[in-house]
Amino acid sequence: MPMFNEEFFSPIWLSVQIAIVSGMFATILGTTIGFWMARTSFKGKLIIETLLMMPLILPPTVIGFLLLVIFGKHSVIGHAIEWLFNQPVIFTWWAAAIASTVVAFPLMYQSAKAGFSTIDADIEGAAKVDGAHPIQVFTYITVPLALPSLLSGAVLSFARALGEFGATFMFAGNIPGKTQTLPTAIYVAIDSGRMELAWAWTICIVILSFIMLLVVRSHSTR
Structure with a gap:
């Protein structure tokens, strides 16, 4: 049975590791830049924001190609x-x-x-008037108030990273035990006619994705 050997578990464990690390990076960058964009106004902000959102609509193969160009040997x-x-x-x-x-x-x-934009600036202003340092205001007032949105974003980022295929396939390849994630493993299994293995991996990623989405939905409906 495929589910009891190293070949089966390796892409799962690798996908979870990569999703955790990339989810952390996306959370840190997204929170920092999201806070800054929510609180500042400048000429060209719409263009910058559009560029930041481009990976959401660009084909993954295009992202993979651009990463190859940016990080390539030339x-x-x-x-x-x-x-x-x-x-x-x-x-x-x-x-x-x-x-x-x-x-x-x-x-x-x-x-x-979105989470930072919904916070009433008067609440933060009152804390500053009381002598709170900007870092204290951000840590003890801003973040707790925006926490539901931040948690939803973090879970969605993890789930998106877990299911990434196109950009990863082009930029990282499909090296078993090194860069072979669940999506690329499923693709190779189907291509080689190993349908039992493909089904087993597909069920795993569907279950993981369902759990992630369920967590987000449970937070949004409270």
């Missing part, structure tokens, strides 16, 4: 990474994490910005 960033770590980032575990972070970021950013 780019400044690619050269810097290879010089620092003595190896390129392409076709590594971190490439899968970067690709997943990029596609998951808009969901976290959108949720964070």
